Amino acid sequence: MSGYLSGVLAILGINIIFAYSIYITAATGQLNLGGAGFQAIGAYACALLSNELGLPIYLTLVFSAILGGAISFLIAFPVLRTKGVYMVLATFAIAEIVAGIILNTDYLGGPTGMIVNAYIETEVVLVVAVIIVILGFYIMSTRIGLAMRAVHDDEAVADLMGVDKRAIQVGAFTIGGAIAGLSGGLYALYFGFIEAQYFNANISIFVLLYVLIGGTQTAWGPLVGASFFTLIPEALRIGDDWRFFIFGVIIVIMMIFRPEGIVTRDALERVWRQLFSGKRNV
Amino acid sequence: MLFEQVLQQIINGLMLGSIYISVAVAFTLAIGILNFLNFTIPALYMLAGMVGWSLSQYGVPFGLSGPINWAFALFIGIICAILASLLVERFTYRYFKMKHGDATEHAIPLVSSLGFLLIFEYIILIAHGSDTRGFSTAFSNLDWRIGGFIISIPQLLSLVFSILIVAGLSVLLKRSKVGRALRAIAENPDAATIMGIDVDRIVPIVFILIGFLCGISAAIFAINYHEVSPYMGDHVGTKAIAAMVIGGLGSVWGAIAGGLIVGLSETLSIYFFGASSAQITVWGLLLVLLVFRPTGLFGHNAIGKGKF
Numbered sequence: 082m083s084g085y086l087s088g089v090l091a092i093l094g095i096n097i098i099f100a101y102s103i104y105i106t107a108a109t110g111q112l113n114l115g116g117a118g119f120q121a122i123g124a125y126a127c128a129l130l131s132n133e134l135g136l137p138i139y140l141t142l143v144f145s146a147i148l149g150g151a152i153s154f155l156i157a158f159p160v161l162r163t164k165g166v167y168m169v170l171a172t173f174a175i176a177e178i179v180a181g182i183i184l185n186t187d188y189l190g191g192p193t194g195m196i197v198n199a200y201i202e203t204e205v206v207l208v209v210a211v212i213i214v215i216l217g218f219y220i221m222s223t224r225i226g227l228a229m230r231a232v233h234d235d236e237a238v239a240d241l242m243g244v245d246k247r248a249i250q251v252g253a254f255t256i257g258g259a260i261a262g263l264s265g266g267l268y269a270l271y272f273g274f275i276e277a278q279y280f281n282a283n284i285s286i287f288v289l290l291y292v293l294i295g296g297t298q299t300a301w302g303p304l305v306g307a308s309f310f311t312l313i314p315e316a317l318r319i320g321d322d323w324r325f326f327i328f329g330v331i332i333v334i335m336m337i338f339r340p341e342g343i344v345t346r347d348a349l350e351r352v353w354r355q356l357f358s359g360k361r362n363v
Numbered sequence: 364m365l366f367e368q369v370l371q372q373i374i375n376g377l378m379l380g381s382i383y384i385s386v387a388v389a390f391t392l393a394i395g396i397l398n399f400l401n402f403t404i405p406a407l408y409m410l411a412g413m414v415g416w417s418l419s420q421y422g423v424p425f426g427l428s429g430p431i432n433w434a435f436a437l438f439i440g441i442i443c444a445i446l447a448s449l450l451v452e453r454f455t456y457r458y459f460k461m462k463h464g465d466a467t468e469h470a471i472p473l474v475s476s477l478g479f480l481l482i483f484e485y486i487i488l489i490a491h492g493s494d495t496r497g498f499s500t501a502f503s504n505l506d507w508r509i510g511g512f513i514i515s516i517p518q519l520l521s522l523v524f525s526i527l528i529v530a531g532l533s534v535l536l537k538r539s540k541v542g543r544a545l546r547a548i549a550e551n552p553d554a555a556t557i558m559g560i561d562v563d564r565i566v567p568i569v570f571i572l573i574g575f576l577c578g579i580s581a582a583i584f585a586i587n588y589h590e591v592s593p594y595m596g597d598h599v600g601t602k603a604i605a606a607m608v609i610g611g612l613g614s615v616w617g618a619i620a621g622g623l624i625v626g627l628s629e630t631l632s633i634y635f636f637g638a639s640s641a642q643i644t645v646w647g648l649l650l651v652l653l654v655f656r657p658t659g660l661f662g663h664n665a666i667g668k669g670k671f
Contacts, residue, residue: 112470159654166400169473170608171653174646177601181642192639282601286477293474326485332478333454340471 087203091271093311094203094210095264100291100303101217102260107289107297108221109253110233111161114169116288118176119258121280123149123265125189128275131199138199142209142266149262150255157254161247176285183277194276201270209267213260214304220256221300229253233297294335296342305343371512372634373627378515380626381522382587385580386603387610387618388529389573395613396549396569402476403451404577405600406483407444411578412591413487415440416498433499437585441578448574451479452567487593495592498585521583526619528579532572533615541568549613602629605649611659620660624648 099120106113123145130141160171183189220226228249231239240246269275287310295306314324335343386408393401418436431439455472507514536542544565547555556562584599585591606625610617625645632644652659 112473159650163653163657166394166612167608167653167657169400170604171650174605174650174653177642177646178650181639181646184639185637185643282597290474290477293470322485322489325481326489329478329481329485333475333482336471336475336478337454 094206096307098264100307104303106257115172115176117280117284118179119261120265123262124269127266145266146263150259153258154255296344301344376627376630378518380623384622387606389576405596407577409596411440411444411581437582444578445574452570611661614661617661
């Protein structure tokens with residue numbers, strides 16, 4: 082595998098994992114605009130554990146997921162008291178606070194960043210990405226996934242039907258935080274250097290866009306969205322500025338013609354029917 | 364001495380807050396009337412500043428004219444922000460009302476406004492690069508010293524000016540016919556249509572106001588701090604969002620209070636705890652307020668709680 086290709090694949094893997102973390106929350110109807118904050122927590126946890134304690138790589142990744150999950154579990158209670166726009170802004174505030182704390186802590190390298198000693202190959206990132214994608218599909222196929230969809234479509238009715246709305250929302254937020262922490266850990270180990278400035282508002286916005294453009298109705302959404310927006314610019318081989326300009330244009334056009342995202346339940350059913358027509362009477 | 368220094372910081376904080384006020388009011392109008400978290404506002408703000416700078420430096424593109432006088436250039440910058448805001452209206456808000464049979468439909472304007480944010484920012488970055496540019500205006504250094512305190516006159520004027528504009532806006536919303544129509548739309552767009560309000564013609568007025576407020580605020584910033592940059596909108600935009608939430612979504616006077624509170628807490632925390640602490644103070648304040656008083660200081664109970 083050439084260096085360029087393996088680099089692109091690693092970024093793709095990290096983006097897909099990150100997209101699933103936001104997707105799990107979005108699937109319950111909560112928009113999380115603070116993804117970068119949870120990613121930063123995972124990245125710094127991973128870096129510290131491997132630099133200071135010399136833990137093996139797999140253990141550091143597990144711990145960065147656990148820490149991301151634990152912190153988002155604690156934050157979930159105050160944050161989920163807020164709704165709608167307030168929730169978006171509260172998660173945004175959390176990401177800003179995390180970045181601010183890292184910038185002000187000398188132990189974490191402050192504004193100069195931190196070098197990570199351990200290192201992982203692209204293959205590890207891809208294996209973890211495959212596991213997370215399977216996990217995402219599995220969660221959405223269980224009763225929990227069904228409850229998440231119910232809460233997403235109508236909170237009040239889901240509540241009336243006996244779905245524990247609060248448990249579902251807190252659970253989804255926690256799992257999302259854990260997966261974001263994991264993606265941060267992988268980022269730290271793959272690139273070998275982390276700084277607070279990388280985990281900025283733009284990263285949170287982009288990952289939310291991957292998910293919303295991919296579609297929040299099915300577990301295909303984040304996979305398609307993250308792959309689309311990571312691979313298309315690479316395939317076009319255009320400068321960074323033009324890349325984001327075209328990204329913006331695609332978003333505006335997408336929202337006009339396919340506001341539910343690239344992959345929707347309807348579209349999937351239609352494809353299924355075409356593939357297996359005759360075998361199934363739908 | 365400490366007391367006097369702190370007092371000076373308080374003055375500086377109020378001046379800084381005056382920049383945030385107009386942008387926060389732009390955000391709060393979009394949320395309060397249209398229930399739309401308009402993320403293009405930082406880009407509109409930056410657009411006015413950068414277009415003004417570019418015109419005063421190089422003149423109209425493609426060599427159509429020489430460098431333009433700074434005041435006129437800033438005026439054209441404000442017009443550009445208004446036009447850009449109308450473009451956003453055409454491609455975001457109009458699709459708000461389309462039904463797609465799923466609860467995510469309300470994320471449509473939010474997401475496409477993020478798309479426009481990228482488009483505007485990167486147009487400027489492609490055209491002018493990412494450097495911070497000096498912007499010289501007629502007011503170079505006008506400080507007013509009273510009793511050892513330094514008050515910059517343009518800043519004082521801009522504080523008064525933003526409060527006047529916002530006060531005028533508030534009167535407009537309360538008294539005029541357009542204002543009554545806007546408040547009716549804020550309450551319930553469907554009912555407003557039934558009552559004979561032409562929603563499609565009234566809504567662009569909100570976007571014109573948003574563009575105007577962003578443009579004015581950017582012009583005030585350029586005159587006060589003598590610099591513009593493609594990233595100027597990000598800093599002011601995030602602080603203005605904080606100001607809006609602290610004041611309460613949809614409340615014009617809340618946005619003024621919020622702007623001043625954010626400006627104050629920013630300068631005071633920089634003075635006491637160093638430059639990068641402002642981020643923690645401002646957003647920490649916001650988070651605590653959201654948890655204990657989710658509607659902000661003056662916010663209305665029903666605004667911004669709708670689903671996405």
